[in-house]
Amino acid sequence: MKKRSSGFFILAGFFMLFVLFLYGPTITIAILSFQGPGGGLTFPMQGTSLHWFRQLFAKQAVGDFGAALVRSLMLGTMVMITTLVFSLLAGMAFRKRFTGSSVIFYLALASLIIPSILISLGIGLMFDRMDLTPQWFSSGFGSHLTWTLPFGLLIMFAVFNRFNPAYEMASADLGASDWQTFRFILLPLLAPSLLGVALFGFTLSYDEFARTLMTSGSFNTLPLELFAMTTNVTTPVLYALGTLTTLVSLACILITIILVRLLRRSLTKTA
Amino acid sequence: MTTLINKKNVASYWQSFPLTLVLCLFLVFPIIVIGIVSFWDYNEYSIIPAFILDNYEFLLTSSVTWQAYLKTFEYAFLTLLLTLGIGFTVAYFLAFHIRSSAMQTILFLLCTVPFLTSNIIRMISWIPLLGRNGLVNSGLQSVGLIDQPLEFLLYSDFAIILAYVHLYTLFMVTPIFNSMMRIDHSLVEAAIDAGASPFQILKDVIIPLSKSGIIIGSIFVFTLVMGDFVTVKIMGGGIRANVAILIYNEISLLQYPAAAAGAMILLITVIMMLVILFRLVDIRKEL
DSSP: OOSOOHHHHHHHHHHHHHHHHHHHHHHHHHHHTTBOTTOOSSSSOOOBOSHHHHHHHSTTTSSSHHHHHHHHHHHHHHHHHHHHHHHHHHHHHTTSOOTTHHHHHHHHHHHHHSOHHHHHHHHHHHHHHTTOOOOTTTHHHHHHHHHHHHHHHHHHHHHHHTOOTHHHHHHHHTTOOHHHHIIIIIHHHHHHHHHHHHHHHHHHHHHOOGGGTTTSTTSOOHHHHHHHHHHHOOSTHHHHHHHHHHHHHHHHHHHHHHHHHHHHHHHHHHO | OHHHHHHTTTHHHHHHHHHHHHHIIIIIHHHHHHHHHTTOEEOSSOEEOOOOOHHHHHHHHOHHHHHHHHHHHHHHHHHHHHHHHHHHHHHHHHHHTOOOHHHHHHHHHHHHGGGGSOHHHHHHTTHHHHSTTSHHHHHHHHTTSOSSOOGGGSSSHHHHHHHHHHHHHHHHHHHHHHHHTTSOHHHHHHHHHTTOOHHHHIIIIIHHHTHHHHHHHHHHHHHHHHTOOHHHHHHTTTSOOOHHHHHHHHHHTTOHHHHHHHHHHHHHHHHHHHHHHHHTOOHHHHO
16 A cells, blocks of 8 residues: 555546536536526526526515525524534433433434434424424424434534543542533533534534425425425526525535634643 | 443433433424324315224325335435445545545545535536536537437436435445544555455455445435435426325325325335344444
8 A cells, every 4th residue: 555556546536526526516506606697597608697696685586585594594503502502411421321321322313314204294293283383493493403413412422432531530530520520621622523513403404405394384494495496496596596505504614614723723722 | 430420320311301302302202193193084174083094005005106115215226336336435545545634534524515505406406417408418419429418317217316326425435434444454454465456355354344334324325215205306307206205295285194104104114124234233333
């Protein structure tokens, strides 16, 4: 393995094709969303303009896109905070075996694996039977948590597996209370990973479609709006919406990466 | 380590309580409700509490169901095969051919970014490429390889499988990469010293040692494809149907008991396949 073999170049080429396959289509629609007013869904470009982005914000053109965006952002934030707190707590709980721990673990795993349409149907029916109106902030919120919490838990497992408990023991030996140990030792050390959990929680909720189908009530979230558009919108306004939401996701990822780096730096400085 | 842990053992119960509560409220109870409603009766306006087997009887005797299951398994099998091939190759490249761990992390993150953006957008982004007047067709026509646009590219089984591979290969790369990173490189060196060919190393050292990652990835891809209706609806152009599409259509028609029966059968099918896969790996040990 010391010298670059011909195998390396073949595999590197394969990897590059894979990355192109992953990003290529999205980049294509990003370019096409800047079509001129006369442009269609495919190349060639009929001039360039921001026409389709303006159309997006003109309310009568494509449903109530602005309100759907706001709802998705609010739901994403609620899900993010809940996922962060609940996964951290559960991650700490799972550091030791306790009665029922494997039941909870397999439930979380089931939550991840069970088809989304089942969760959506089940929660929708449950609310219907209890005479509750499904709302994005109640039934929708719950259905998103069944998707984000297992991811959060799995990340916390990975984090705690690599976590050295010596720091906590040292802190306890020096007379710190459990709360002090948590606040001044555990939390700062875990902060970068917790940001990762938050990022997952937010973006998974922000993009979730299938679990929102029967649980969002009468107001659409953004993915539902998008899904409706795929069947009845045949203009590049669809691409403009796609480009815009992708940019929001990318912004979240970038902000998280920057925050993680800043946190790591301040940690090494104080250490 | 044990003293610290035993002292705080009680804490585990309240710490895991919020997670448990959410899972009971929004996972366990809803599934019980589906189970109950699947035996209910319904008419055009409402669902009626009862205990009838009609929903299941109709479901299991309908040829539409069987065809949909056949189609679903076909999608799942083909997707599994393709994602496994691509995912393994990508993970192998990252784990064994990239030397610096910083570079490994960067390239791996590059693969994960698309996973964090909307599936629906990633699907519609194939339209300008595969459509009748899309890039692929116009490209092939301009070089003279074809004189009519290829119709099978979009709104077809081909488009569905392509979208699955696009969406889910990452679910294969991540666990396989994870288990490959734990393989001790001295084992590979030893195999080289003992005169093994690159193919033998792959077959007798690397594949057996990354088995758990392969199985975990397969579990993810399989269950995602089995329960999917969005991809089939968008990429199949509304004329293809798998199991989840049948359930989705019944939901749209407010035939909830029928949808619930379909959902129970789907759940049982997925669980049966998972039991087989889980036999091959202890997932808790792998985390």
